[in-house]
Amino acid sequence: MAYLQLDNIQKSFGDTHVIKGVNLEIDKGEFIVFVGPSGCGKSTLLRLIAGLESITSGRLLLDGKDITHTPSGKRDLAMVFQSYALYPHMSVFDNMSFALKLAGVSKDVIKSKVDYAAKTLNLTQYLARTPKELSGGQRQRVAIGRAIVRAPKVFLFDEPLSNLDAALRGNTRVEIHKLHRALGATSIYVTHDQVEAMTLADRVVVLRDGLIEQVGTPMELYDRPANQFVAQFIGMPS
Numbered sequence: 001m002a003y004l005q006l007d008n009i010q011k012s013f014g015d016t017h018v019i020k021g022v023n024l025e026i027d028k029g030e031f032i033v034f035v036g037p038s039g040c041g042k043s044t045l046l047r048l049i050a051g052l053e054s055i056t057s058g059r060l061l062l063d064g065k066d067i068t069h070t071p072s073g074k075r076d077l078a079m080v081f082q083s084y085a086l087y088p089h090m091s092v093f094d095n096m097s098f099a100l101k102l103a104g105v106s107k108d109v110i111k112s113k114v115d116y117a118a119k120t121l122n123l124t125q126y127l128a129r130t131p132k133e134l135s136g137g138q139r140q141r142v143a144i145g146r147a148i149v150r151a152p153k154v155f156l157f158d159e160p161l162s163n164l165d166a167a168l169r170g171n172t173r174v175e176i177h178k179l180h181r182a183l184g185a186t187s188i189y190v191t192h193d194q195v196e197a198m199t200l201a202d203r204v205v206v207l208r209d210g211l212i213e214q215v216g217t218p219m220e221l222y223d224r225p226a227n228q229f230v231a232q233f234i235g236m237p238s
């Protein structure tokens with residue numbers, strides 16, 4: 001049985017039909033990348049999975065449980081956004097521990113979880129700083145740290161590297177992949193960058209205009225693109 005199952009998911013905003021029936025089965029531990037041109041519905045699909053938007057029709061199952069109508073906070077998923085969305089007036093430690101504090105987790109447990117995340121992300125020496133005292137790459141790592149401390153079943157990344165310069169993007173990409181493996185996580189990663197998609201993904205999902213064009217390993221997409229759209233998109237320089 002699939003770990004995360006999208007069963008004919010559709011989403012409309014008013015009269016605008018944005019996600020037009022997406023079926024997808026994701027296994028535990030997979031690193032899935034959604035790619036496709038701007039406006040094809042990548043972020044919307046991720047937000048539907050996260051519970052940040054309501055699903056118009058279809059079903060979403062996580063680990064055998066129907067979570068279609070489960071509130072975002074109870075889905076056991078954590079999302080990392082492209083804009084860092086850190087609390088500017090709080091220290092790195094407080095930014096990373098905020099969700100745990102809200103959940104009533106004890107101080108000792110919070111400290112050990114934040115310390116672990118900080119060590120993993122090379123942030124230990126920055127825990128007392130505020131976001132404005134950090135570089136872009138460090139801020140993005142804090143955003144990832146906030147997701148890690150919650151030890152979610154599924155990580156959702158929406159273009160997490162797009163605000164970083166090229167060198168940092170490469171490093172952070174490698175770090176994200178290592179973390180995914182180390183935590184035994186299941187990850188869905190949205191990007192419009194084909195290189196990111198092809199280097200990170202176990203399987204790539206190519207989206208176009210609210211529908212899946214093709215799902216496959218990077219090699220399968222290179223070797224046997226289903227159509228001209230996929231071939232052009234995968235072959236396009238980023």
Ligand code: ADP
Pocket residue numbers: 013016018036037038039040041042043044045
């Ligand atoms: P992508 O992330 O692939 O660039 P999005 O998921 O952000 O695409 O958007 C897909 C389409 O849905 C776009 O046409 C966008 O304008 C529309 N859309 C997204 N969010 C909303 C919203 N809250 N209200 C109305 N339209 C939206």
Ligand code: MG
Pocket residue numbers: 042043044
């Ligand atoms: Mg987007």
